[in-house]
Amino acid sequence: MEHSEPDTRTLERGLGEYVGAVAAALGVPAESMTVEISDTATAYLGLPRRWLDRPDHDVMLVWSERRGWALAVETDPADAPVLIARYGGGDLVPPPGAVARFVADAAAGHHTGQERPDPAAALTRKSLAERLMPYRRHPG
Incomplete structure (x- = not known):
């Protein structure tokens, strides 16, 4: 019988490679x-930039399997981050270059992708593992 869900280690390795590619693009x-x-x-990238509206707070790029990428400003630890923009287009695992363009566009004031992601677009663990496969440098 074949396992329908990938193991956590495989998924974490694939996601780490993908997020690493996004980090390199940025x-x-x-x-x-x-x-x-x-x-x-989930994934988190701390960005080396400040936001004009909140110059004393760090900017972060976060990802989740349910919502994809979002750019936000970190606030006090007890408060929720302030959303700047969400990557639109329905692709929860877009190419790293597309994520870098999204961040650059948002930083330039083009708040693209503010719409809420379609709940039906959420990835199963199996489909996520398949989407991350091209980023895996070391199989196994």
Whole structure:
């Protein structure tokens, strides 16, 4: 019998490689990224820039398997981040260059992709693993 769900380690490795490719496209060092696989697969990239409206707060790019990429301003730890823009287009795993363009466009004031993602677009763990396969450098 074939397993329908990928194991956590495989998924984490694939997501780490994908987020690493996004970080490289943005010129962000690997130390600024985290990936976590729990009840939801998520990723975080701390960006080396400030936002004009909130110059004292860090900017972050976050990803989840349910919502895709979002650009936000970090606030106090007790408060939710302030959403700047969400990657639109329905692709929850867009190419790293497309994510970099999204960040550049948002930084230039073009708040693209503000729409809410379609709940039906959420990825299953199996489909996520398949989407991440091209980013896996070391199979197994």
